[in-house]
Amino acid sequence: MTGEQIIFLITAGFTLGSGLMVVTARNLVHAALWLVSALFGVAVTYALLNANFIAVVQIVVYIGAIAILFIFAVMLTRRDMRESGPQMNKNWWSGAILAALVFAGLAFLLQGWGGFSKTASAFPSGFDAVGELGEALVSPDAFVLPFEVASVLLLAALVGAVYLAFNKK
Amino acid sequence: MIPLSWYLILAAALFSIGLFGVLVRRNAIAILLGVELMLNAVNINLVSFWRYGDVTAMAGQVFAIIVFAVAAAEVAVGLALVISVYRRRNTVIADELDMMKW
Amino acid sequence: MTTELLIWLIPLPPVLAFFLIVLFTNRSKALSHTIGVGAAFLSFLAAMVVFFRAIAEEHLGEHPFASSINWLPTGETWLRIGVLIDPLGAAVLFFVAITILMIFLYSVGYHNFGQPAGDHDHKGLPPHGATVTDEHGHKHTVPSVEPMYSRFFAFLGLFAFGMYVLVVSDNLLTMFVGWEIMGLCSYLLIGFWYGKPSARDAAVKAFMTTRIGDVFMLLGIAFLYSATGTLSFREIFTETTLNALASTPTGVLGLSAAGLIAILLFIGTIGKSAQWPLHVWLPDAMEGPTPVSAMIHAATMVSAGVYAVIRMFPLLTAGYDGHGLTPEMTVVAFIGTFTAIFAATIALAQNDIKRVLAYSTISQLGFMIAALGIGAYVAAAFHLITHAFFKALLFLGSGSVIHGMEHGVLHTGNHKVDPQDMFNMGGLRKKMPITFWTFLIGGFALSGFPLVTAGFWSKDEILADAWYHNHYLVFGTLALAAFLTAFYTMRQITLTFLGEPRTEEAKHAHETPWTMTTPLVVLSFFAITYGWVGIPEKFPILGPLVNKNWFHDFVGHTLAEVPKAPEFSWIPLLTSIVVALGGLTAGYFAYRNVKSPAEDKLQIPVLKNKWYFDELYDFLFVKPSAWISEVFVSKWMDQGLIDGILHFFGPATGGIGGAIRNYFDVPVINRFFGDGSADATWWVGKNLRPIQTGRIQQYLILSLFVLLVVGGLLYFLLLA
Numbered sequence: 001m002t003g004e005q006i007i008f009l010i011t012a013g014f015t016l017g018s019g020l021m022v023v024t025a026r027n028l029v030h031a032a033l034w035l036v037s038a039l040f041g042v043a044v045t046y047a048l049l050n051a052n053f054i055a056v057v058q059i060v061v062y063i064g065a066i067a068i069l070f071i072f073a074v075m076l077t078r079r080d081m082r083e084s085g086p087q088m089n090k091n092w093w094s095g096a097i098l099a100a101l102v103f104a105g106l107a108f109l110l111q112g113w114g115g116f117s118k119t120a121s122a123f124p125s126g127f128d129a130v131g132e133l134g135e136a137l138v139s140p141d142a143f144v145l146p147f148e149v150a151s152v153l154l155l156a157a158l159v160g161a162v163y164l165a166f167n168k169k
Numbered sequence: 170m171i172p173l174s175w176y177l178i179l180a181a182a183l184f185s186i187g188l189f190g191v192l193v194r195r196n197a198i199a200i201l202l203g204v205e206l207m208l209n210a211v212n213i214n215l216v217s218f219w220r221y222g223d224v225t226a227m228a229g230q231v232f233a234i235i236v237f238a239v240a241a242a243e244v245a246v247g248l249a250l251v252i253s254v255y256r257r258r259n260t261v262i263a264d265e266l267d268m269m270k271w
Numbered sequence: 272m273t274t275e276l277l278i279w280l281i282p283l284p285p286v287l288a289f290f291l292i293v294l295f296t297n298r299s300k301a302l303s304h305t306i307g308v309g310a311a312f313l314s315f316l317a318a319m320v321v322f323f324r325a326i327a328e329e330h331l332g333e334h335p336f337a338s339s340i341n342w343l344p345t346g347e348t349w350l351r352i353g354v355l356i357d358p359l360g361a362a363v364l365f366f367v368a369i370t371i372l373m374i375f376l377y378s379v380g381y382h383n384f385g386q387p388a389g390d391h392d393h394k395g396l397p398p399h400g401a402t403v404t405d406e407h408g409h410k411h412t413v414p415s416v417e418p419m420y421s422r423f424f425a426f427l428g429l430f431a432f433g434m435y436v437l438v439v440s441d442n443l444l445t446m447f448v449g450w451e452i453m454g455l456c457s458y459l460l461i462g463f464w465y466g467k468p469s470a471r472d473a474a475v476k477a478f479m480t481t482r483i484g485d486v487f488m489l490l491g492i493a494f495l496y497s498a499t500g501t502l503s504f505r506e507i508f509t510e511t512t513l514n515a516l517a518s519t520p521t522g523v524l525g526l527s528a529a530g531l532i533a534i535l536l537f538i539g540t541i542g543k544s545a546q547w548p549l550h551v552w553l554p555d556a557m558e559g560p561t562p563v564s565a566m567i568h569a570a571t572m573v574s575a576g577v578y579a580v581i582r583m584f585p586l587l588t589a590g591y592d593g594h595g596l597t598p599e600m601t602v603v604a605f606i607g608t609f610t611a612i613f614a615a616t617i618a619l620a621q622n623d624i625k626r627v628l629a630y631s632t633i634s635q636l637g638f639m640i641a642a643l644g645i646g647a648y649v650a651a652a653f654h655l656i657t658h659a660f661f662k663a664l665l666f667l668g669s670g671s672v673i674h675g676m677e678h679g680v681l682h683t684g685n686h687k688v689d690p691q692d693m694f695n696m697g698g699l700r701k702k703m704p705i706t707f708w709t710f711l712i713g714g715f716a717l718s719g720f721p722l723v724t725a726g727f728w729s730k731d732e733i734l735a736d737a738w739y740h741n742h743y744l745v746f747g748t749l750a751l752a753a754f755l756t757a758f759y760t761m762r763q764i765t766l767t768f769l770g771e772p773r774t775e776e777a778k779h780a781h782e783t784p785w786t787m788t789t790p791l792v793v794l795s796f797f798a799i800t801y802g803w804v805g806i807p808e809k810f811p812i813l814g815p816l817v818n819k820n821w822f823h824d825f826v827g828h829t830l831a832e833v834p835k836a837p838e839f840s841w842i843p844l845l846t847s848i849v850v851a852l853g854g855l856t857a858g859y860f861a862y863r864n865v866k867s868p869a870e871d872k873l874q875i876p877v878l879k880n881k882w883y884f885d886e887l888y889d890f891l892f893v894k895p896s897a898w899i900s901e902v903f904v905s906k907w908m909d910q911g912l913i914d915g916i917l918h919f920f921g922p923a924t925g926g927i928g929g930a931i932r933n934y935f936d937v938p939v940i941n942r943f944f945g946d947g948s949a950d951a952t953w954w955v956g957k958n959l960r961p962i963q964t965g966r967i968q969q970y971l972i973l974s975l976f977v978l979l980v981v982g983g984l985l986y987f988l989l990l991a
Binding site for chain 1: 170171172173174175176177178179181182183184185186187188189190192193194195196198199201202203205206209212213216217219220221224225227228230231233234235237238239240241242243244245246248249250251252253255256261263264
Binding site for chain 3: 089091094095098101102105109
């Protein structure tokens with residue numbers, strides 16, 4: 001058991017545990033905060049995968065923007081400061097079974113795949129992953145189009161969200 | 170040292186947990202939390218396939234970046250919707266939003 | 272033009288007249304009778320030319336005027352039709368042409384041409400008279416013109432056509448065509464006044480009765496054709512053919528083929544010439560106008576019957592060797608003789624002037640048939656011709672008498688008086704002299720008044736032939752019939768013309784116009800003189816004067832072997848004279864004082880009622896046929912069985928339809944399939960509806976569940 005593996009296991013457990021708390025916390029604000037920790041765990045996973053830029057973007061975008069947005073939304077839709085009623089609906093056992101089945105199915109399918117137990121190849125030295133990513137994002141014969149479309153998408157989302165949530169008072 | 174399978178299993182588990190949250194939580198915002206978890210699981214999958222495949226090919230990371238953008242847009246719009254519904258119906262319980270029933 | 276062409280043209284003018292009158296000139300009386308009489312005159316001219324050429328011809332018998340054409344293709348050969356004038360044909364043509372012309376002329380006057388239209392005359396009923404006002408303001412009723420004047424001439428033309436076709440034809444087929452045309456015309460003309468029920472019935476009776484004869488005749492023709500392959504006279508009457516036919520047995524009643532054919536053809540003559548037992552139509556045929564009676568019963572139709580037998584004489588006598596009569600000849604002789612006496616007895620008790628003449632015709636035809644039966648070919652032909660003349664004369668004369676009587680009826684206005692009843696007449700000799708003298712000549716000819724009338728010579732020849740060939744029974748019966756003939760003829764003349772008028776109507780009768788009396792005069796000329804062409808060679812005093820029996824020689828040459836004239840014998844001659852004069856005298860003395868039917872001793876019911884034959888036939892044939900058609904066929908079979916079946920189909924189909932509807936359509940198709948599928952769909956919809964709760968998490972659970980199931984199925988069934 002190398003050190004890397006141990007670190008991975010701790011991170012994985014942390015992430016999964018946070019995820020479970022996200023979906024089972026009664027208090028919605030607690031759930032949102034547990035989401036933050038889960039997202040953090042995912043960022044560490046990215047770092048383990050040598051995807052530095054992605055890890056940083058994860059923290060900035062997800063935790064810094066999205067999770068905060070969630071907390072805002074929770075605040076705006078509370079009738080009072082107390083939480084009342086159960087947090088799960090009455091079909092929670094069928095949901096649990098289905099989720100378990102999905103996990104089992106995915107695992108089964110994946111382990112049937114040849115490259116399942118592949119080990120990582122060495123990260124080439126001197127490889128500027130971020131620079132390459134940047135070039136790929138703006139290079140005309142690479143992925144500039146999806147990049148630009150994504151920005152249009154964000155514009156549309158922005159307009160939509162403003163319109164939807166606009167208070168007409 | 171760490172086989173790919175570990176990352177994939179991790180992603181699958183996170184995905185299932187997020188799915189459980191989507192299916193089970195009463196509050197609409199909690200459902201969206203579950204959706205976030207699922208999207209993150211997908212991202213883990215994408216990046217690990219990038220790392221354990223050809224590292225020089227940037228498609229994996231680019232895909233993950235795009236997923237970020239989409240997730241952000243989706244959350245924004247989704248929450249705007251929930252707020253708008255809350256203003257109208259004064260509830261965020263998903264079971265009470267059943268105007269599309271027969 | 273050639274004689275043959277002329278012969279072809281003889282029948283043409285009358286049929287053209289028929290078409291022209293029917294199609295174009297029906298409205299104009301004058302034009303119609305001009306066309307009619309003109310056509311008859313043209314045919315008369317042509318016939319006379321042919322006749323005179325014929326008698327000038329040497330050996331006409333071996334080389335007759337003949338012409339024929341291919342007409343009907345029959346496999347390899349053709350059926351030929353054509354014309355033939357041999358001596359017999361020429362002689363018959365002569366009298367046919369003259370009598371037809373006389374009758375046409377007579378009809379102009381008979382139907383009162385030139386008189387005003389009647390007060391209430393209808394087409395289809397006899398005219399009833401018109402009221403005219405003279406210059407003093409007196410109203411008189413005068414005879415009115417016949418409303419259907421043109422139609423009469425059209426039918427008469429068709430009738431003439433039929434007779435001419437029959438006379439000139441050289442084969443049985445066209446002869447039969449002419450025969451049938453005349454049958455049709457007899458129906459049309461007897462029923463001319465179709466408004467009278469009695470006339471309609473008489474027309475049907477005539478047609479039906481002659482039809483019965485015609486069926487057998489057609490059988491005979493068919494048999495002949497199948498036995499010999501030809502219908503042409505000259506080809507049938509060759510010695511080989513006749514011998515072959517005479518020696519072929521048929522198995523029917525022991526007759527040879529010739530005999531059977533002859534009998535079948537003779538049955539046609541029994542019908543057409545009103546011999547017993549098919550005589551019943553002829554007296555009823557008096558319903559037609561008198562020119563029709565003259566046409567049918569003297570000039571043409573009944574003569575056609577006898578003519579047919581005379582034509583087929585070689586066939587009838589095939590196998591006759593001059594001694595014993597063959598079976599077919601016996602049949603013919605019997606029928607003829609029986610009819611002669613039978614009809615004569617009935618004539619004694621008839622009061623209608625035309626009925627007496629009708630039965631007298633039947634009787635005289637019997638004479639001719641009997642003559643043929645015993646093999647007296649020339650005598651039969653001779654009597655046929657002389658009879659045509661004096662019988663036509665007598666009928667036209669009776670028509671003149673009736674016209675005169677109708678004058679009287681119109682004068683007195685008493686329409687209950689029958690102008691045809693002889694007991695209402697009397698003394699007409701003073702009022703209608705021409706009619707009287709011509710009628711007298713005709714009546715004496717019929718009775719056989721010696722020497723100066725044609726009837727004497729022909730009747731005497733028949734009796735002489737019978738006596739010579741030792742047919743004593745025939746001789747005796749015919750002599751008796753001749754006596755009765757003279758008796759009832761004189762009865763008729765006495766009652767009608769002699770004595771004093773017995774009724775007012777008879778007192779006011781007067782003579783008829785020239786169009787009616789001229790034919791009487793012409794015919795009486797022939798009634799006197801025609802006999803002199805047939806004076807036998809050995810007749811005392813007159814025979815050597817004439818030197819030869821022209822008629823016998825001429826007509827006799829028609830046959831392959833000229834028949835021998837009978838040897839002269841005093842007995843038949845004296846018998847003829849005695850019966851003729853005796854009958855006339857007896858009739859005069861018996862009736863000169865009889866004033867009413869009550870005084871007439873011969874009004875015996877069985878004779879007056881025609882030996883009840885009409886009643887017998889009604890019982891045997893008419894009523895059963897009526898029963899069969901009205902009850903059996905119409906009521907039982909048609910209405911009962913066939914309509915019953917049809918009426919069964921209606922409700923049956925209705926029942927089947929109802930059953931299908933109630934037991935299959937409604938429960939199965941409507942309820943089960945139709946309503947059932949609707950209900951099922953509704954039930955499915957109702958029960959599936961709760962799935963749509965509007966709650967998104969439930970939708971997700973459902974779709975995820977299905978995804979897992981389908982995915983698992985696909986994976987494990989297809990990929991694993």
